[in-house]
Amino acid sequence: MIGARGGVAVTTLVGLAALRRGLIGTEGLTTSLSPFADLSMPTFASMVASGHEIRRLSLFAEAQRLAREFRVPHPEVVEACRDELEEIDRRIRPGTALGVGARIAALAAPDVPADPSPRAAIDRVQADLAAFVAAEGLEHLIVVNVASTEPTDTPEGVPATWPELKPRLEQAGAGFLPASTLYAIAALEAGHSYINFTPSLGSAPEAVDDLARRQATRHMGCDGKTGETLLKSVLAPMFARRHLPVMSWVGHNIFGNLDGKVLDDPANKQAKVRSKDHLLGTILGYRPQTHVSIEYIESLGDWKTAWDHVHFRGFLGVPMTLQFTWQGCDSVLAAPLVLDLVRLTEAARRRGCIGRMPFLASFFKSPYGVSEQAFDRQFEMLLRWVAGATQQDGSSVSRCRPC
Amino acid sequence: MIGARGGVAVTTLVGLAALRRGLIGTEGLTTSLSPFADLSMPTFASMVASGHEIRRLSLFAEAQRLAREFRVPHPEVVEACRDELEEIDRRIRPGTALGVGARIAALAAPDVPADPSPRAAIDRVQADLAAFVAAEGLEHLIVVNVASTEPTDTPEGVPATWPELKPRLEQAGAGFLPASTLYAIAALEAGHSYINFTPSLGSAPEAVDDLARRQATRHMGCDGKTGETLLKSVLAPMFARRHLPVMSWVGHNIFGNLDGKVLDDPANKQAKVRSKDHLLGTILGYRPQTHVSIEYIESLGDWKTAWDHVHFRGFLGVPMTLQFTWQGCDSVLAAPLVLDLVRLTEAARRRGCIGRMPFLASFFKSPYGVSEQAFDRQFEMLLRWVAGATQQDGSSVSRCRPC
């Protein structure tokens, strides 16, 4: 995990440890639903966690803090998982702060190495990953980015193929590619899988996808679809199918976790807002006026509240309104998706999938290479893939290639 | 139209007249979306309206009242359609009040005939329908029930086949079958199509479906899915697919039109509440605690406001909440669905469909013979049917038979 002591990572790791111990149920895990019963996926017991992080904190103490401040996870669950959290904590390595932007860089501990070039950062991360695989005897490694949102747009001058990009990594300056992309390159070049759960650049560049295909590995992103945007991708198709033109869609999001603090910087916020906003036009087929705001309200902690106001026209041109309020715990919504993505990515590896994994679109706000944004159709894509993957005949591997 | 001077009928008729005159756009009409462009359907210009009604009112005056009290339709539109509304009004015949319950019967004008038996009511209605068809030279007639909700449950002792039911209609008392079912029998026996847009019994009994199939005609129902329940059928699949167990789902509906006044009678309300409530269990696969209330609040008129509160559990068992408020004009939401259903039923006739029309499930809260309650899957059924119907080869008719 990149950002291994952040809220999403901590909640995911506590949850995984609790699942292993039978302390909690499988709520929130799509992969525990019946259509996934016959899919060849890793069990919770077989998974081993580690990660990179630029802050110097204790994983267990962070879990305790979440329990105390946000009332989740339950303190008894955290206590019961203490040993495992401390064990994972010892494995976590210092991350890279190259290209993360000022707001995030300010959080870095002094012992985070000042990588002299992108290549140097990649090499260092790859060495950490290799050591982890060797120490634990892992069959396969999946790198998941759950770090805070970087400020960057797609940088200019990034070539479209891996052979062109590769030499640039030696000489380029710190701002050439953001950390999320360096981790993606580190993972994919070494044959690991990569998942970008954030709106950061990650493996979005063509050249990184090219790398994945050349190495016969796989990746997907970006930005986990957990709350307000999930609802948009569920509700907007209704307006389209009932031919109720949306005149405006306003979303106001308030919350107070570290993610919110980072998004308080307009540069970081911009990437997030764009990721939350674009799908309406795609689903509706026209662009209504939209407004998305995200504000850091400390007292809410990890409990994100989103208010959405949809103004639409019906028959006879009559204006009508739908409002909703969503009150969810951000990390708790995200964590099971991370576990689902890890399990499904390993299932895809076993099935021979290479490159982007479009069947995972329903998990992302901005799925790489997928234009379908309606949640129901994205979910049907997933079910069809699972149905294909669980067929007995040997032809499934070849059918998977379009992934 | 049954209930031809009620809010839904008036809005539908004003809308149809306005569409013919190009005064309004096609908002709200599913059949005007692009996937329906090649479907053989009647044009708005080719449709002729009439109906039955137990109240003595003026259609035009009712339209003016809606415009004044509820601010829709627009007064200028009503004025521009005056001639057509008055022409339709002259065609409307007195309905039957057999089995409609005390609350509705109290609305009946003195000139509504006291039909001595179900058969007598059916004969009278059939004579009216035949006269209408003859006078207007109609190719096909589709009877749509948009009258107020009847109090009745499925009456006991109704046989399962038409040959058994038919003789019972001669001797049975007034309470044997409600008016909605008598209209259905009248229509189907004469080879017309029948649509039940209300939660009343209509063509639900097996024997009535048997009649439709024997007469090689078609029918569907029941209860137009216009607002809060539409949202339930859109949102509940999201909770199911994300494995977020719903603990409770509370819906509170307030509005003040005639429909609301009729539903103020607990007997009538019960049928409606059941129709709004049952689909959650079907979609979710378990039965959360649900509560649906409907209250008559006069000041709201036709503007129904629904507040829904969904309490669900996420990962780690954490309880979270989704609330929504839906503010829509009830008749304006219903009217385009009535037009869509009429056009699609005629398309089905042209294609040779007989019996129930499951591909229309997305339009109904309780679609006859369809267990799928998720809106998106119901809509895909419709799209597949349209795609099949618009294929060029002659085999489409035979493929249609399962309808």
Place this chain on the structure above:
Amino acid sequence: MIGARGGVAVTTLVGLAALRRGLIGTEGLTTSLSPFADLSMPTFASMVASGHEIRRLSLFAEAQRLAREFRVPHPEVVEACRDELEEIDRRIRPGTALGVGARIAALAAPDVPADPSPRAAIDRVQADLAAFVAAEGLEHLIVVNVASTEPTDTPEGVPATWPELKPRLEQAGAGFLPASTLYAIAALEAGHSYINFTPSLGSAPEAVDDLARRQATRHMGCDGKTGETLLKSVLAPMFARRHLPVMSWVGHNIFGNLDGKVLDDPANKQAKVRSKDHLLGTILGYRPQTHVSIEYIESLGDWKTAWDHVHFRGFLGVPMTLQFTWQGCDSVLAAPLVLDLVRLTEAARRRGCIGRMPFLASFFKSPYGVSEQAFDRQFEMLLRWVAGATQQDGSSVSRCRPC
């Protein structure tokens, strides 16, 4: 406390114990605000608690259950107060189930005595109170009713004076007066103070007030104004002062604690709904259409959610809307009011107040003998009383008499 192991009592007692230990702040306590700084009131340390209860439960276990199921009070606070809760628990005596209605009577433990007459119940309670006062060496005792809502209306045939009522208590049947009134009589006859925090009859009858005045003691009620009704009494004056006529006010309350289960019985619910509803007409000066519903939704536990929809007219007759959603923990809202009322009642005793205490109106949905329902004016009454009570000259006692 009557209902001493119910949610409100448990939360009050945990809170009092926590205040004594400095474990919590004074949030929610009006009497800890600066205008009350100079008022002669009992300290938290000087207060001793006991009560009556018809259920056989452990106070500490109940507090643990609240902490576990409703997430409040905090488990560590409950644990820290264990000794004190167990000590109070040992003092609690079996209550009376006379006239509480079938729903509540079904909760009674087998050891609750079957009091043969109202007088017998009163005598038994008075003996318990006297024993408590003697054992703890109390200066004054204040009985607070926080038991579940009784189904009863003002019973017929209750005389208007204490001398007429008193002999009736010997012979009357079980249904003559509800338990809440028997406790009130028991307390007031013995010179104790009495507070009715519920909508039950309590000390409402004229004859009971007559008793209080004859015994030179004091009482007040009824029905603590904690949430939705508090908001009504805050918002309705705004509509009145701005001359914005309210056309309708709809309130929908959902929650799942024991109170909710008892209110699921229509008889019990009626008393509550009336208490929540009547004040609008008083504040506005006319009666808009109102609707109050209360539904038991188990998953919500003590977390009551109220949705209110206010439909009003503005200038030019334009209809507008205010909606609010209130999400509060019922017992946590009630408990500090109980402590405030106890402290202010003792302050009133020190000041010589006799009979009803109208200056406490702001704490109640239906304040005895007070027609003012606007919260701000009720609060000003309280501030004026406090200002009078804290004046130095000896005349304050006499000025207090109108209380």
Place this chain on the structure above:
Amino acid sequence: MIGARGGVAVTTLVGLAALRRGLIGTEGLTTSLSPFADLSMPTFASMVASGHEIRRLSLFAEAQRLAREFRVPHPEVVEACRDELEEIDRRIRPGTALGVGARIAALAAPDVPADPSPRAAIDRVQADLAAFVAAEGLEHLIVVNVASTEPTDTPEGVPATWPELKPRLEQAGAGFLPASTLYAIAALEAGHSYINFTPSLGSAPEAVDDLARRQATRHMGCDGKTGETLLKSVLAPMFARRHLPVMSWVGHNIFGNLDGKVLDDPANKQAKVRSKDHLLGTILGYRPQTHVSIEYIESLGDWKTAWDHVHFRGFLGVPMTLQFTWQGCDSVLAAPLVLDLVRLTEAARRRGCIGRMPFLASFFKSPYGVSEQAFDRQFEMLLRWVAGATQQDGSSVSRCRPC
């Protein structure tokens, strides 16, 4: 009226004309409530309207546009008032664009004179006002600013007394004082009254108040308290009185009228947000985290929707939530306050009030010279003033002086 063809002015003028014709009731008018029945105020029939405006539009056409786009006022009412609106329109004079900021200046018609200095603008306005008074034979003139919000803060270097300020007006540049203040000076110097219904600077500077007192006239402001902020000033006292500490208060306002378009400029928005935000700290006695956003959403037109989320702590430190949604028509909320303020200002003149009028505080978000921000206490100030003003003895005038 300054901004005499803007939404608030048009709605006020249509309303006044309709009141005169008995076409509408007095909803929204505080001064039509019973406590004001004996106050010496101008009748609607005795009031004559005119104004300044920088845009070239037709008052009647604007009223028609509001009726068409925002559904208020009612088209028939507008039609019935056509003559009066056209008559007023002929009286309206070109305003000044000095210091209004780029966003507003861009709206100015070409015939708006380019006033060479503040003094020149003042002289021109005073000549217009004098001509109006003479032509209509007015007893007294009250200038009300209902123009769009100016971007300015209190400019630096404005002296504290009128004798110091006066000479500066000759030489100062265009940006020295905003138009709202120049109108205030023009009015007050000539002995007229002045009301600032907007958050613009207006008569806020000490030197302008000094001028009013020297001329024995009166003024008040600023920023009409119509919707969301009204609710804040009603609800915040409840949290204070119940000792429920507010942790955060978030308000999100969306609407699409001209005011909204002007506020889309961050400079103009800043003044508004500050005016909406500051009162919470004053009422609560501490500063919770607050966030106010205002977004221009075109489809909403004049129908402002505000969503507020209040996060507060109760007993035992438990966090709870109040949310509200306010859906009101902005101009319709403002217009009756404008009429009330005009009538009360004339009543104050008759009573001899000089300088600021603190008893009008309840009408303003930021009342000049008044620290009390709780709506109920502000309203009591108004009632006490009215009670004093309607006493028969001659001493009332002297008691009025503190105004």
